Amino acid sequence: MPLRLTVTLPRVLLLVTALLIVKVTGVVMLGYVNYFPPNFQSDFLHGRESYFFTRYQWAFYPHIVSGPVSLFLGLVLLSDRFRVRFPHWHRWLGRVQTICVLGVMLPSGLVMAFDAAAGPYATVGFVMLTALTATSTVLGWRAAVQRRFLVHRRWMLRSYVLLCSAVVLRIIGGIGTVLEVQALSFDLLATWASWVVPLIVLELYGLRTRRTQS
Ligand code: HEM
Incomplete structure (x- = not known):
């Protein structure tokens, strides 16, 4: 491949991926009109009225606020340009991201996992996703505290790819809607595929680049 193309193509792919993340997250957030106040006729809240006000709401609202925050912050933090130009901001936003993910997003997602719409096998998937992301x-x-920055980057990239399962899940859901698939098994498969497939792709890509570098 010509040199210019090998430099430009990954940049274009990264830009397209970032735009897709912003677009899908924006669409998810537009759906919040159904959550303030809760509309139990909406897709996600349908059938959850019996337990929503007892405990679920205490996980649900923090989760739907911290989720988009972690996706947007992650995009900023992964940008090389931003880190090089604003190292101080990178450190501060990194702290905010760590607290947001470990202190709010993951614990709330874990609580919600036990009422997963696609059933107990989906719960197992969400619990594993929580453990791996944490x-x-x-x-x-x-690694950042120990100033091992290459290792820091690798783990944070893994963490972000796992966070993006929320985006991948909505994309698979959208494909299912277009294809008019309504099986519970499809939703279950989607909850697993949304993080297992991107993680495998990332690890394979990492293996390849490390091999070509050595
Ligand atoms: C890797 C971390 C994550 C875990 C473990 C997790 C877990 C969950 C679980 C268990 C549910 C309920 C699913 C169901 O009952 O079927 C849920 C719903 C939801 N999650 Fe997450 N989540 C994660 C990341 C995110 C992120 C990054 C966002 C950002 C957009 C997000 C936004 C939402 C929203 C908005 C809902 C409500 C459903 C909807 O409106 O589509 N989550 N999450």
């Missing part, structure tokens, strides 16, 4: 974030944070 582990990646903690190890990424620890």
Whole structure:
């Protein structure tokens, strides 16, 4: 491949991915009109009225606020240009992101996982996703404190790819709607595929680049 193309193509792909993340997150947030106040006829809240006001709401609202915050902050934090130009801001926003993900987003998602619409096997998937995202974030944070920046970058990239499961899940859901698939097994498969597939792709890509560098 010509040199200019090998430099430009990954940049274009990154830009398209970032735009897709912003677009899908924006669409998800437009759906919040159904949550303030809760509309139990809406897709997500349908059938949740019996337990929503007892405990679910205390996880649900923090989750739907911290989720988009973590996706937008992650985009800023992963930008090389931003980090190089504003290292101080990178450090501060990184702290905010770590608190947001570990202190609010993941614990609230974990509570909600036990009422997952696609059933107990989806719960298992969400619990594993929570554990992996938490582990990646903690190890990424620890590496930054120890000033092992390459390791820090790798773990934080893993953490972000796992956060993007929320985006991938909505994309798969959208494809399911277009294809008029209504099976519960499709939703279950989507909850797993939304993080397992991107994680495998990331690890394979990491292996390849490390091999070509050595
Ligand atoms: C990796 C971390 C995450 C975990 C473990 C997680 C977990 C969950 C769970 C278990 C549910 C309920 C699903 C169901 O009952 O079927 C849910 C719903 C939701 N999550 Fe997350 N989530 C994560 C990341 C995110 C992110 C990054 C966003 C940002 C947009 C987000 C936004 C939402 C929203 C808005 C809902 C309500 C449903 C909707 O309106 O589409 N989550 N999440």
